[in-house]
Amino acid sequence: MTVKQKNEQVSMKFVTLVSIVSALGGLLFGFDTAVVSGAVGFMEQHFDLSKIQVGWAVSSLIIGCIAGAAISGILGDRFGRKRVLIAASLLFIISSIGTAVPETFSGFVIARMIGGIGIGITSTLCPLYNAEIAPARYRGRLVALNQLAIVSGIFLTYFVNLWISGFGDEAWGISNSWRWMFGVGAVPGLLFLLLLFLVPESPRWLIKQNRPADALPILLRIHGEELAKKEVIDIKHSFATESGTIRQLFKPGLRIALVVGVGLAVLQQITGINAVLYYAPEIFKAAGAGTNASLVQTILVGLINLLFTLVAMWLIDKVGRKALLLIGSASMTVCLLVIGIAFQTGQTAGPLVLVFILLYVASFAISLGPVVWVMMSEIFPNRIRGKAIAIASMALWAADYVVSQTFPPLLGSAGPAATFWIYGSMALLAFFFTWRVVPETRGKSLEQIEALWTPKTPAAVKGTSESDEAKAVSPIEAL
Template identity: 35%
Template sequence: MRKHNLRLILFICSVASLSGVILGYDASVISGVIEPLSEHLALSPWESGWAVSNVILGCVIGAWGVGYISDRIGRKSTLIITAVLFVISAIGSALATSLTDFVIYRLIGGFAVGMASAITPLYIAEVSPKDWRGRMLGLQQMLMVGGQVTVYVVNYLIARGMPHEWIVSSGWRWMLASGIVPCVLFLLLVPFMPESPRWLALKGKTERARQVLTQLSNAQHADRLLQEIIASSKDEAAQASQGGILRDPRTRYILLIGCAIAILQQISGINILLYYAPSLLQNITSSTQSSLFQSIFLGLALLAGVAVCLSTIDRFGRTPLLRWGALGCALCLVFTSWAFITQAEGLLPVTGLVAFILIFGLSWSLGAWLLISEIFPNRMRAVAMGYAFSSMYVANFIVTQSFPMMNRSEVLMTHFHGAFPLMLCALGCLVAFWFVRRFLPETRGVSLEHIEPLMLSKSRRFAATAQQTVEQPASPEWANTK
């Protein structure tokens, strides 16, 4: 008897992960757009930052509300809504004639990004076997980074050989419009996905949940896992609401940990490179096309890092990669800051940035998203992930709004030559190193229904409560098969 139908699981996780392509595309297309857009609309440094960071406000709203939406209409329907919003955003922003028009359509795209960034890993975590969960979520990260690399190449190809005047007048519009392609592909394939069996079980649709679980594994495993899901969620009505999560000290503690992971991922500075790579690289090169070309190598480094992490995170665990990844990122940022301050010539600055991106891909790019998707109990997962990703985008907004002002500050440029933002991010990476060591348990190979006691046991305050949980009679063997 088969243990899992890995072919079907891989197919539906691949389709769900196509939203990652859209996420990566939407997040990074602005890197090639912002400079010609700023020139086309004569934007001030503050307005340039707003043109980039406004999307994050939409992300906050989308991520905050997606838990309630997906709990009511289902994970699959929510994914379809995000794809439609992406299409509207791509068309509208490409045709924008003013900063106001551009911001409105980018906000719509941000709303879709916020929803997709939370619902996609949630869906994948809920349909994946525990021993494959890291790799399945890694697939989404691979496609997300693949979307980023693709858009770097597309932006470069659109701009290559074209006069600067055309890039400023029309080229940035074609960059934005190219995002329609992955959106349409996703819309065509998503109807073939089943609904999340855990959502079906939580809604009392046990027969449909059993059918999906049977398709994913076998009838015996489906029956046993269904019993476990129902048992772990028996107090859902009391705690799945926003008020219930915040009132219960156990769920409030886990929620704070999840939000902290999301914030620490952002203050590492990754989105400075994803959103502003050409702008940052123009500190060391005077050519727009050269900076666009060098951005491709940053994307390839991130793709390579995630690819390696995909094959190691279910073997070596989450916390070692996050801990040493944070330290490695800090060292790379310090090295790059030194290269900027001393105005080192050649490939030294680019080498530091590529090394940072590579190490981030090996650790926090996948690790943070994976932990956020698996540390929350069933009864609160959708709502709590919305909170966590909202926190991520608030931090993202602060980082992306402040970078153009720091990067164009005459005082900071005179003294640091573009290195000041990188130095701040290095400090953030050191904080992340301490946080992982102090608060995060290892979740590798643990079923979703058994992670909560691990989370609580890491805190001295909840050690007694967790110990009581552990001392209860051991779960039967089948409880750890998912």
């Protein structure tokens, strides 16, 4: 092994460990997504909830998420990615305790919203942080660690829900089990909080704050001297050519980046994935499964989600983002069509619904699940990235709110067949949107992706590159 290879191996270990810590924010996201699926049935009886209130128990979190996403960009740009993530972890811990102890449904909703603010922040800043610290060659899989953490959180939470529900009978479940389901969330929240103190700040944010001396050791550790030098030049150049205002996103070229980011964010949700994850036990009950069987089948959903997210991480920097989106959205369309037909014809007693829900989840897990978060974190310019991702995240959470709030009444009024066909039509829309609008970003640095949306500079036309300039200076001089 050459010295260069050894240095790259050491730097990748550092980047991977840091990215794993950041991605733990996704674990909290996954926990809050899944915990309600096991608890909502018990809560419905404990608080004597209407169908609208059941939807509110699920979607109240998302109101907080929308608020958290809205402020994440401003806070992340002002105080840094790391400090804002620490604050978000504290909010999650407070929420986990608050949702476990309320005596009224209103108290539960308030605590759930507090947690939502934390999740809205982490869902925006965790993938952003990983994108800003990752080398271009490995950025896809390192940002996708966030999605792996989300589905790992979902999968583990399904097990925890099943384990807790087994401690007593139905009456105990109605009075106590749902409280324990929410309360155990304080454990991963505390772990995330403690580990965040060990990671560095984003070097791109440090350079933006005119703190090059703080950024340099991080960049050298990630890239080595030669690549760190070029990275600094490219980052400084991108900041010099950007205004840093929201208005910049509406300029020619960057408007397309905004359409891609917001479009993918919304499509990820309106294809119905969180309706399946939030209400999986209720869907399987509607297909004829008993309470325990539906919880076991829900765990199988989580396992498939986890395994195929690992497949996506292996493929995303090899096959590319666009190809995975096309394959996954096409497969999701077919699966949702078949599930709708099964409910329409009453053929739900056998394994058909379970098999195609698992195929649907697998298709999502290799495409819209991880790829959307990766592309949202990499397509926007450096100076405006925090605010732009916040806009896209707000759109994602708003779409999630609509889906989660409307799913129970839609299921009750239109029926499961029509409901799944509506989601299938959205998956088909995702296919055509990707085909016509979404570019491929595999293997490009964040600054190269930014150049896709902006006019060529005179220097570029003449053939002068920033890398040529970088060769003449040291990293210190570049900063």
